[in-house]
Amino acid sequence: MMASLQKELVAQLKKGEALDLRADGKAGSGLVMTLQVFAEAVSLEGTYQVQEWPFFSSARKGANVRGFMRVGKGPLFMTCQVESPHVALLFTEKTGEEIDFASGVSKGIFVLNTAYHAIEAAQKFRLRGEVFTVSGDRLGQEYLHHPIPNISVLAALHKALPLVSVQQVVQALKHNGEKRRLPLKAIQANQDCLLASLKEVSSAVVQGEEAWEHPLPSFAGYEGYPIGAQSALRSSLQNLTANYARTGRRLVFQDPQDRCTGCSLCIVNCPEGIIQFVPDEKRGIRVTGADVNHFCKLCRECIEACPLDLFEEVEGALV
Amino acid sequence: MNPYGSIFPEVLDLEPLRKKHIPLYRRQERIQMDGNGAAAIASLQFWRAPIYAGFPITPSTKWLEMISTYINAGRFVVEENGRKVSAKRVKLLEAEHAVADYLVGAAAACRELIFMTATSSVGLDHMTETTRSLGASGLGNVVLINVYRATANYPLCIEGDPSDAFAHRDDGWIQVVCRGKQQIYDTLIQLPVVGMDPRVLIPTMPGYYGIKDSHRSEPFFVEPDSKIHEFQDSLIPWRCPLPGLIVGETAMGNCVTSAHFQGFKWEQKKRMDQVLSVLTASSKKFEEVFGRPGIVPFEAYFMEDRPPRVLVAMGPDAGTAYEVIRRRRKEGERLGLVVVRLLTPFPSSLLREALKSAGVIGVVNNAFHSERGHLTALVSEAVSGLPIQTTGFFAGLGGADISVRSWEKMIDLLSVLKPGESRFVHEGEVL
Secondary structure (H helix, E strand, C coil), X not given: CCCHHHHHHXXXXXXXXXEEEEEEEECCCCHHHHHHHHHHHHHHHXXXXXXXXXXXXXXXXXXXXXXXXXXXXXXXXCCCCCCCCCEEEECCHHHHHHCCCCCXXXXXXXXXECCCCHHHHHHHHCCCEEEEEECHHHHHHHHHCCCXXXXXXXXXXXXXXXXXXXXXXXXXHHHHHHHCCXXXXXXXXXXXXXXXXXCCCEEEEECCCCCCCCCCCCCCCCCCCCCCCXXXXXXXXXXXXXXXXXXXXXXXXCCCCCCCCCCCHHHHHCCXXXXXXXXXXXXXXXXXXXXXXXXXXXXXXXXXXXXCCCEEEEEXXXX | CCCCCCCCCXXXXXXXXXXXXXXXXXXXXXXXXXXXXXXXXXXXXXXXXXXXXXXXXXXXXXXXXXXHHHHHCCCCEEEECCEEEECCEEEECXXXXXXXXXXXXXXXXXXXXXXXXXXXXXHHHHCHHHHHHHHHXXXXXXXXXXXXXXXXXXXXXXXXXXXXXXXXXXXXXXXXXXXXXXXXXXXHHHHHHHHCCCCCCXXXXXXXXXXXXXXXXXEEEECCHHHHHHHHHHHCCCCCCCCXXXXXXXXXXXXXXXXXXXXXXXXXXXXHHHHHHHHHHHHHHHHHHHCCCCCCCEEEECCCCCCCEEEEEECCCHHHHHHHHHHHHHCCCCEEEEEECEEECCCHHHXXXXXXXXXXXXXXXXXXXXXXXXXXXXXXXXXXXXXXXXXXXXXXHHHCCCCHHHHHHHHHHHCCCCCCCEEEEECCEEC
């Protein structure tokens, strides 16, 4: 049974108005692929025109990324980004804690990858409208041996916005796998994951409280931007590249037996210049650690470079 | 003696190559794909393109990846003398400069074939020495797909900003801007025909905005390979001459004195002057064959009632401008929109004719320029002498989003700014 908001959106589409969708998550969550598959499924069915595009930087795995989709009955002229989406998706809960994935939406359809039930998720992220959740990381681990939520979120998105049949989504998913030249086994696992996820989507209609508004971020202007880029941007402590690191992992340097020879390989290989060292009479320098909190994006260059394996990537949050 | 150098028909027999082509599409289909995909599909459908040279750089990498995926999947494998060989190959080179050099050699050796690559930003800059030579070389069979990306690496930005295209206007190539997947696909098919026309013989640089178009998927129609061949073969001469060599034998990069240099440039300019008419004729043929309009020098919207205020824009963001102007016209405002497609040679006379009744023009620039903006300068030049106020805007630099609010603001500013003034606009605010 379609809830009222869903019905409203479909009616709006049929009237010729566009439907906007926005997705937030971490690079590596499969966000782009989910949107590509859904766009292809809806577009090739033939009733609607679909545009889908990502927004990302030269960020490593773990950085926040965004994706957009616009669906319409006739040709779509509007090309700007989506500010107030009808449907907002959240692929990674951590992203939801860092940015407001519902910004610009006072009432809408929300699709989240979370272990929470829809009612709890609505409470946590202050969402008003129709909320769909799916435990994507767990399902990904179960079916794809990797905690990737893209297929489960695709299932939840299909539940939230049933513009085409399940078969059409399955077909588009298969085609996407073939295009990426995935092995047949992986294509089948994706399909199994999709069908299983469809049964595990929880949903709720949430009225919410008046205080649960999600205003648009306001443009603060460019005053105070430093001259040039690299060094000044660094000292301004904007653009912290540590945000690009894999969530829940950090770099540590351990040398209890004072084995560091001062070879400096870590220092010259670190693209961020965060290796800390002190002068040493015998060795020239002695490495004492790395300033990981602002700029370590866990590129692992130091781990690879150190002949004594003094660097290590471990579980744990940044301080 | 052929003034353009010796031709060895017995060595280069094109017929077997044409027969080896395995079509990608046998009928028209509607597919959903991003811009790099649309460009790659078109590139793979040419029987005249047996080899693709490249070096990856974001955001153009996906063109090369997709070409490689098709080829390495064995999509073009044919049997030749009992051996299985691929009729198409990818040549991955050490760097962009090497790619451009490779294109020179290959294109000079086989003037009837099409040699393609795709690059962006500093990748194109790295090719500069060779692209400047290529512009004058007469090798119209080179196609360089320029996926626009900011050229400045202070700071590095991987998104779509046409500063690379503008920096290479003087390379002497034909530059065409695309927006949307159908335009990208269609332009790729049509442009080599213009470049290889014996009156033109100028390499071509079709371009589209990085991320905003290269990574945005949309539905579009792909045509059967046979129809593409029919179109291209009807306009590309079976034997292409190569102009501009003094003694007659083929050589690339001769050293000359000023007495000759100027002569070559005069010839090059004359050929450039032919582009517009050749392009128009091939667009007519394109429409006859495919039923869609071919490349136009610029798109004109809402210009029928000669609106007093006109925005001139470029690239995918013009779509939002179209929508905003459509809404405001419903409320009774007479506004027009011109979207530039042919960047080089710039269609000044046609643009002057289209804009002559306007009172105020606002030109939207997406690339950094120390003066009023490259596009503003070009448009001002086109309408010079007419009683028109030309103002300029900078918006969407580095591929920044140009929101509805920003377009509204720019339209509002049209009646406020003084002639010659320019403003940065972002998120609806004037900076």
